[in-house]
Amino acid sequence: MDSELEQHVYIPIKTDREPENVVNLTKGELIFDKIIKPIHKYNYFGKIREITNSITTKKAHQNIDFVHAHNLFTDGVVAYNLKKKFGLKYIVAVRTTDIGLQYKYMYHRRFKAKRVLEEAEHVIFISPIYRDKLFKMMSPSFISKITSKIKIVPNGINDYWLDNQNKVKNNLQEGNIKVLYVGQIMKRKNVLLLIEALDVLNQRTEKKFFLTVVGGENNHENEFYNTFLNTIKSYSWIDYKGKIKEKETLLEEYRQSDIFAMPAKGELFGLVYIEALSQAKPVLYANGEGINGFLENKSVGISIDPDNLEDICNGITTIVENYDSFNGFSEVVEPFNWNRISNLYKTMYRQNE
Missing domain, CATH: 3.40.50.2000 (Glycogen Phosphorylase B;)
Structure with a gap:
């Protein structure tokens, strides 16, 4: 303008x-x-x-x-x-x-x-x-x-994501599920609870869940960031990439994943959800947040209680078990x-x- x-x-x-x-x-x-x-x-x-x-x-x-x-x-x-x-x-x-x-x-x-x-x-x-x-x-x-x-x-969202939309969803592998988180490493984004949920699923099911985390430290939450770094040392299935500035590199991370998950609370909007949808990835997101109003009644993701470990587990399981039913990503992305x-x-x- x-x-x-x-x-x-x-x-x-x-x-x-x-x-x-x-x-x-x-x-x-x-x-x-x-x-x-x-x-x-x-x-x-x-x-x-x-x-x-x-x-x-x-x-x-x-x-x-x-x-x-x-x-x-x-x-x-x-x-x-x-x-x-x-x-x-x-x-x-x-x-x-x-x-x-x-x-x-x-x-x-x-x-x-x-x-x-x-x-x-x-x-x-x-x-x-x-x-x-x-x-x-x-x-x-x-x-x-x-x-x-x-x-x-x-x-x-940046035109880059619209110009490089992925129209074809991954074929979910039988045994290995690749989950992606993109966001600052801060408490309200709930990354630690997401890790705990995936750990539960790895122990509870025969499937193997892998988590890639993309995001840098929040300068106001140094202690939480250190807790995060100490936590991920215990899990060989977590790949922490740090902050990625290059859109081309981030695009590949989206495309290589099967599910995008960020059960964040107090999220103003969360354009990373839309970026993930532009790459045909079903998303896991929190009830009652800004993005909820656009994804409700759409077959592009699952909303969960961000404070409930079992609900996060169930949300991820629902996406995996109904993976082929998630569609219509381009139509949801267009208003952005x-x-x-x-x-x-x-x-x-x-x-x-």
């Missing part, structure tokens, strides 16, 4: 931080503003007021057709303020932290969030799961006010095409011009 639309992106950052992920836009600009202070953690409405005032002082709101707010409780409220002051229309995206932290626990902020949702032209969720989670905390009467505005727009997603956004933007 960079070459087609003039974007002015306002990015408030902490006063002690430097700009990150700086890119040169063909049209428009990135406006980094060192404005977020420690006190703002305790003074939410003060933060909103300062950001709104800074935008107007910098005249960043001028010559703008509409606003895209990338979250509900900060960007959305600022966009709402700009609409009230200058008549600027906006669309707002609702993030997992908006739902699971802000709306769930910050009762005193809910009234403002509702005003944002009511005044938005469109309300974006990356998965129907997150829409449903938010709706569970709202009254039917309020839901009816915003239902027509709701759009489900997922994140996309960035060209399609950008066209959806452009349509929304132009409706607001």
